[in-house]
Amino acid sequence: MINRIVVGAHYGLKDWIIQRATAVVMAFYSIFIVAVFLALGPADFEVWRSIFANGPVKFFTFLFALSLFYHAWIGVRDLWMDYIKPVSVRLTLHVLTILALTGYTAWIAAILWRL
Amino acid sequence: MSELRIRKRPKYLDLFSIMFSLPLPGVLSIFHRVSGVGLFLVLAPLLWLFQASVTSPESFECFVRVAAHPVTKLLFAGLIWAFLHHFCAGIRFLFIDLDVGVDLAAARRSAAIVFGVSLTLTALICWRVLL
Known part of the structure; x- marks a missing residue:
């Protein structure tokens, strides 16, 4: 049984919109980066590295990663809400998911800005 | 006396029985x-693979x-x-959010298109990049 009490304004709407906005960002980036790969052909290390060392590409790659992690948070959180009933387990999984995704955000920033 | 009919609506919450x-x-x-x-x-x-690919010639x-391997x-x-299915199915969901292709026939057709496109692209990319 689902007895959800909807409290307050715009319950869930923000996440619903963010899920779609991040999806659109990722879709455009994916097409863009695949086009770059296709244009450059098979790459050795220097060419491959120079793609992501490029300022605008670095910027958009980071935006893609942020979109990906926020998108993953909403998706995975929905999964825990759908399938994990005990509140203690669910809360633990929520926290672990947030910690992992926060760590990934720092990690991708470190990778990109070391280039 | 009017007949009171309480219909028990089926609740399809058991994942494995509907899958x-x-x-x-x-x-x-x-x-x-x-x-x-x-x-x-x-x-x-x-992320680890990406880091290795851009860090140094050795990595x-x-x-x-x-x-x-x-x-x-x-x-x-x-x-x-997984990426191509999520990508194509996601674009289909975005169109449905915009009220495009909502009726049953169109939704089934677009689902078939998603499977066709994502599986074809998967085969193509695996063939060109992985083999």
């Missing part, structure tokens, strides 16, 4: 979820060795499918 009788858009939807989970689970290994060599290629094939 094998879903119409195509339902299969697409559950695969959207499954592929999303798969992509989430490989985020850390992918790039290491990345190439790992990526050339048959087991990695098999995993990549699965990931390429």
Whole structure:
């Protein structure tokens, strides 16, 4: 049984919109980066590295990663809400998911800005 | 005396009892979820691989060795499918959000298109990049 009490304004709407906005960002980036790969052909290390060392590409790659992690948070959180009933387990999984995704955000920033 | 009929509506909450009788858009939807989970689970290994590929010539060599391993290629094939399915099914959902293709016939047709496009692209990319 689902007895959800909807409290307050715009319950869930923000996440619903963010899920779609991040999806659109990722879709455009994916097409863009695949086009770059296709244009450059098979790459050795220097060419491959120079793609992501490029300022605008670095910027958009980071935006893609942020979109990906926020998108993953909403998706995975929905999964825990759908399938994990005990509140203690669910809360633990929520926290672990947030910690992992926060760590990934720092990690991708470190990778990109070391280039 | 009027007959009071209380209809017990079926509640389809048991995942495993419904999974094998879903119409195509339902299969697409559950695969959207499954592929999303798969992509989430490989985020850390992918970040590690990306880091190796861009950090130094030595780490790039290491990345190439790992990526050339048959087991990695098999995993990549699965990931390429997961990404393309999630991508194509996601675009279909965005159109449905915009009220495009909402009726049953159109929704089933677009689901078939998603499977056709994502599986064809998966085969194409696996053939050109992995083999």
